[in-house]
Amino acid sequence: MIKLNQNYWTPVKLSLQISSVAVLIVLIIGIAAAIFMTQKNFRGKIVLETIMLLPLVLPPTVVGFILIMVFGVQSPVGQFFEALFGQSIMFTWWAALIAAIVVSFPLMYQSAKTGIQSVDRDIEEAARIDGANNIKVLLAITLPLSIKSIVSGFILAFARALGEFGATFMFAGNLPGKTQTIPIAVYVALESGKVELAWLFVITIIIISFFMLILTTIIK
Incomplete structure (x- = not known):
């Protein structure tokens, strides 16, 4: 029987750490993006939304390749971070975090958007007539009424970040403990x-994934 030594605990702790930080970031930017996309109409909106959802359907290795092209030492973005931090962002903890954020973002965004779109617009308009500004309507009505979809997206995004392999392996590498x-x-x-x-x-x-999926079923 194998002992639960550092070879086991280190990857588990690292995965939970990266997934937790990634899902908190995704929660913020996912909700912000969903609010923006549901309230604004502009040229190229469909194209932008399609780009945001692409990680859902792209092979993880393709996502990893794109991240290398964007953040690699030969790219302007990669050179900027190397000048800023004194080293390349590739093959670091931050690279693993970025990969987790990219692959989990579409799930959070799509769930938050679905929840926001399901809110009765008459309720929001009634609040505005009563004197509430857009921020108050958002915080007091839109987000609370969308909470189930947001929580569901949060859980699914966490599970997706936890299970990420291809993009992380290509972009962040396999460095034990990092x-x-x-x-x-x-x-x-x-x-x-x-x-x-x-x-x-x-x-x-x-x-972990089993209980995450059970939670999404319970909150619906």
């Missing part, structure tokens, strides 16, 4: 012939 998340640890353990350790990781992520 970028080796549970999905990468499963791959490494299996490649190394450590099947029992791989099973531990698999069971761990299945249990």
Whole structure:
């Protein structure tokens, strides 16, 4: 029987840490994007929304490739971060975080948008007639009435960030203690012939994902 040593706990803690930070960031930008896209009409709106949703359908390796092209040392963005931090952002904890944010954002955005669109516009207009400004309407009516969809998106985004493999592996690499998340640890353990350790990781992520999905069912 394999012991639950550092080889097990480190990837688990790292995955939970990255997923937690990523989903908090995605919660903010996902809601902000959903509010903006539901309230504004402009040229190219469909194109912009399609771009935001692309990580849902693109292969993870393609997402990883794009991240390398955007943040790599040869790109202006990559050179900016290298000048700012004194090192490339690739193969760091931050790279793993960015990958998690990119792949989980569409789920948060889509859920938040669905919730906001489901709010009765008559209720919002009635609040405005009573003197509430747009911010008060948003905070007192729109978001509270959208809370189930937002929470559902939050949970799904967390689960997606937790399970991210391809983009993280390409962009952040496999650095134990820094970028080796549970999905990468499963791959490494299996490649190394450590099947029992791989099973531990698999069971761990299945249990977490199972309870995440149960929560989304309960709140609906």
